[in-house]
Amino acid sequence: MSKFFLSLLLLTPINFLFADEGMWEPSQLPNIEKDIRAAGFKGNIKKFSSLFEHPLNAIVSLGGCSAAFISDSGLIATNYHCIEGSYLQFNARRLEEDLFKTGFLAKNLDEEAQSAPGARVYITQESTNVTKAVLKGTTEAQSENERYKIIQTNRKNLIKNCETSEEFQCEVRSFYSGETYQLIKKLIIKDVRLVYAPPQSIGEYGGEIDNWMYPRHTGDFALLRAYVSPANESKEFSKENIPYKSKNFLKVSKGGIKESDFVMVAGYPGRTNRLLPYPKIKFDVQFGFKHYVEFLKSGIDLMRDLTKDDEAKALKYRGSISGYENYYKKISGQVEGAENFNLLEQEEKNWNKFLDFLDSNGSTSEKNALDALLEISNEQNSESINNMYYGGSSLIGTASTIYRHAYEKTKPNEDREPGYQERDYERLVNGMRGMEYRFDAEVDKGIFLFRLDKYRNVNSEDRRKTYSELLKLDGPYEETVSVVDEMYAYSSDLLDMSKRIELLDASIDELNASSDPFIMFARSMFNEGMEREKKNKARSSLQQKNISIFIKSLxxxxxxxxxxxxxxxxxxxxxxxxxxxxVELNDGVYYRPFTTLEGISQKNTGISPFEVDTKQLKLINNKEYGSYEFSEIGSVPVNYISNLDITNGNSGSSTLNAKGEFVGLAFDGMLETIISDYKFIPQTRTIHVDSRYLLWTLEVFEEDTRLINEMKIVR
Incomplete structure (x- = not known):
């Protein structure tokens, strides 16, 4: 993902809160009990807010998506699009089949298939406030680099003491932009297997055309299973491993929900930052969005062109193209939403109210902190635009990772940079393996050359100096092409998976003697990169310190x-x-909360992405609903919408009713209100896949009994 896009996810404004707005920490729920009960919740709020009780102890992370246990034997429900990377690699191992077309259903435990290298399930075990421990030893008199080093050392020590075995992963997360810190301890399940993925005609029905749109008819669900050793220890994939015995799991509701019912989503949303200053939002909306939309569109067109005549290449870049298309449509929708909902006008008014408050009630240190914060933001704005087309070569990225790892190995483990410690080795190896299924040298070179042609248009003083010199960006473009052609022609080590992994074990001296052009390139870039990293760390420390003051003001x-x-x-x-x-978003147009099986057949064109499976179409036409008909709509509900507040990372989050039962999965938002990433608005809607459609697909369409019988299905 582009660093620029990450900045877009990070930078969202001050918002005035609605009762149904907010991605709340579980511990905060008792504080807003009045609002939750007003929405229809009738359970025990203390139990619902505990990480160690049902239902929250059934909620897990997949490291980018959310999921939940739905049986006592480690069965996990998540979104289809969340397992696409694993599915892609599994499909590549089964070349005789097109599993995207046919789907995959394991008939027994032995058929449940190994996921992609590095696939993990993370189960939160503890969350502890460690703010004092993280900031211990920091003073106002320290330089920003000194402050950064102290905080990093404190964080690493906390993590080291927390990770009592290889089964656990610990991390220190900042809350309120660094005002407080929590030490999160997670159990890692390392053996994750694919149990069920529907045909693409169900799991991706509507494709990119329907993405971010409603009414929707997508069966965006899949099932995985967590496995452990016979001794109940987290181990890598092994035939001897057995299903994980979930301490708690969600009961699956067959009765589902109806209009106006209370629902809640529990998951692991990735990044928002609704607490940063308005001037940053103004930059993004008026300037940054435009550039990023152009970047995404050019990337989509380029990858499609480079892979159009080769099915193997197209398969490898399927996920990348899908990701670019997803964000292209999202950012385009945010541009339109910002205008339709007068985002800048409203936020400027809110911001001015805050400034008036600060003028009347703020201290000098608060005002100085805000000034410093805005100055840093302006620097980052310029860099994000200048560096948008920087990079693009997977081989340079891989070589840089290998070289940095060798450099960090010269230090004691506790002094290494996070990401390159002994605890990270397994992740690095899996990254080298995973490259096998998502990389092609010719396509990679084509992307790199395209990006270089764009990057050379940046003023030379604003480009990376060594990078520009090595790639001859100040000369004729033909010289750049010649350099890149030679690099790709004479590299061999990085193109072989086993050799890539071997290079992770190489010493810095061995890499310095390497004649591989990408390793040589990484070596030449290293010192300049370390200087830039040092500068960025100092700026990050200054930013964190001032944001902390700003949050207190806010x-x-x-x-x-x-x-x-x-x-x-x-x-x-x-x-x-x-x-x-x-919801009514356009004059006279009301979107009903539920869609039906009949809506699937109504959209059917016989051509992807609106091609309905023949068997499914027959079942729909014959009204074979099984026991999953929702009487109020006279059909099986497929998708529904709610006024919940979600963002990236919530994909795969379980939707729960007032009893904490599983009633579906959150998987998308509506394009018209996707500006809610920046400002939550009352019309915001989350799109869910209904639990009844999941059950209908398994029992009626797939004629499965094993998984149906495994779940605890309730009315």
Missing amino acids: RRFYKSQGKDIYPDANGTLRVTFGNVMG
Whole structure:
């Protein structure tokens, strides 16, 4: 993902809160019990807010998506699009079949298939406030680099003491942009297997055309299973491993939900930052979005062109193209949404109210912190635009990782940079393996040359100096092409998976003696890169210190209005709640909350992405609903919408009813209101796949009994 896009995810404005807005920490739920009960919740709020009780201890992370246990034998429900990477690699191992077309259903435990290298399930075990421990030893008199080093050392020590065995992964996460810190301890399940993925005609029905759109008819669900050793220890894939015995799991609702019912989503949303200054939003909306949309569109067109005549290449870049298309449509929708909902006008008013509050009630240190924050933001704005087309070569990225790893190995483990410690070796190896299924040298070179042609248009003083010199970006483009052609022609080590892994074990001296052009390139770039990293760390430390002061000001501002604030999404477990409800977005057009099986056949064109499986079409036409008909709509519900607040990372999050039962999976938002990443608006809607459609697909369409019998299905 582009660093620029990450900045877009990070930079969202100050918002005034609605009752159903917020990605709340579980521990905050008792504080907003009145709002939750007003939405229809009738359970025990203390139990629902505990990480160690049902239902939250059934919620897991897949490291980028969310999921949940739905049986006591480690069966996991998540989105189809969340397992696509694993599915892609599994499909590549089964060349005689097109599993995207046919789907995959394991008939027994032996048929459940190994996922991609590095596939993991993370189960949160503990969450501890460690703010004092993280900031211990920091003073106002220290330089920013000194402060950064102290904080990093403290974080690494906390993690080291927390990771009592290889079964656990610990991390220190900042909340409220560094005002507080939590030490999160997770159990890692290392053997994750594919159990069920529907045919693409179900799992991706509507494709990119329907992406971010409603009414929707997508069966965006898949099933995995967690496995452990016979001794109940987390181990890598082995035939001797057995299904993990889930301490808790979600009961699956056959009765489902109806309009106005209370629903909540529990999952691991990735990144938001609704607490940063308005000037940054103004830059993104008026300038940054435009450039990023152009970047994404050019990437889509390029990858399609480079892979159009080769099915093997197209398969490898399927995920990349899909990801670019997803964000292209999303950012385009945000541009339109910002205009339709007068985002800048509203946020400027909110911002001015905050500034008035600060003028009247703020200290000098608060005002200085805000000034420093805006100055850093302006620097980052310029860099994000200048560096948008920087990079693009997977081989350079791989070589840089290998070289940095060798450099870090010269230090004691505790002094290494995070990401290159002994605890990270397995992840690095899996990255080298995974490259086998998502990389082609010719396509990679084509992408790299295209990006270089764009990057050379940046003013030379704003480009990376060594990078520009090595690739001859100040000369004729033909010279750049010649350099790149030679690099790809004479590299062999990085193109072989086993050799890539071997290079991770090479010493820095061995790499310095290497004649591989990409290793040589990484070596030449190294010193300049380390200097830039040092500068960025100092800036990051300064930014964190000033954001912490800014957040305190912001909290006082909200408190003066009788409001609470929730921390930005940061990949930790969160809960959002609301109700099932339709929405009117355009004059006279009301979107009903549920879609039906009949809607699938109505969209059928016989051509992908609206090609309905022959068997499924027959079942729909014959109204073979099994026991899953929802009487209020006279059919099986496929998708539904709610007013919940989600973002990237919530994909695969279980949707729960007031009893904590599984009633579906969150998987998308509506394009018209996708600006909610920047400002939550009352019309915001989350799109869910209904649990009844999942059960109908398994029992009626697939004629499965094994998985149906394994789940605890309730009315």
